[in-house]
Amino acid sequence: MPQLTAITRFPVKGLGPDPLTTVPLRANHTLPMDRAFAIENGPSPFDAAAPGHVKKKHFLMLAGQAELARLICRYTEFDGRYTVSLDGSTSIAVTLDDADTHQPLFDCLQELVGDAIRGPLRLVHAPDQAMTDIPQPQISLINAASVRDLSTKVGQSLDPVRFRGNLLVDGLSPWEEFELVGQEVRIGGVKCRVESRIRRCAATSVHPGKGERDIDVPAALFEHYGHMDCGLYLTVLEDGEIALGERLNPIAAPH
Secondary structure: OOEEEEEEEOOEOOOOOEEEOEEEEOOOOOOOOOOOEEEEEOOOOOOOOOOOOOOHHHEOOOOOOHHHHHEEEEEEOOOOEEEEEEOOOOOEEEEOOOHHHOHHHHHHHHHHHHHHOOOOEEEEEEOOEOOOOOOOOOEEEEEHHHHHHHHHHHOOOOOHHHHOOOEEEEOOOOOHHHHHOOOEEEEOOEEEEEEEEEEOOHHHHEOOOOOOEOOOHHHHHHHHHOOOEEEEEEEEOOOEEEEOOOEEEEOOOOO
């Protein structure tokens, strides 16, 4: 029976994972604090007076700045503190919703990615709008068996974290998750609808932790499977809480 083996959010787009053991979900919302903030890389169309979704090319992101994967990041829920360390160095801490605290983070990023900085950096946030790759308020799910199957094909162990999914499920057959598209499922007690497969980009080619591109994952997917998809987008249909170890169960369609 497929089981939830990891829950992960990425409070700042392009930066490191924040693992969870349990999380509340809300209908028609993304995972709480997932890509809630993004780092504007020079001027962008983002309008703080009317905040909304902006294409990822305007932000620092793994697809463009692989070095970001070297950062170890943690978010503290109760006080909104976000800590970042580079290669085990002393951590710096900022409060995500307090612009007066952000400069140490920007200095760290300047040191890390250098010439990739196109202009002034700014942390931006749009309430109720995650800065994910899509504008729809969805969560993402990865099948651990599919990642293992791809690892076997390429002769290299691939950490599922490189696919930056919110939920990792084990217990399905490789690529069986694609059969769920269009169906409703329960994760624990929370009902979700499986919307689509996720087409992968260059961000998945970055080794988590090393901050370098070690394998062309989209090309490997196409070579071995004839597509560049790994994972699913889901819409949360009802409020509820999920936790590690809970099961994923397809909901049988009525006859």
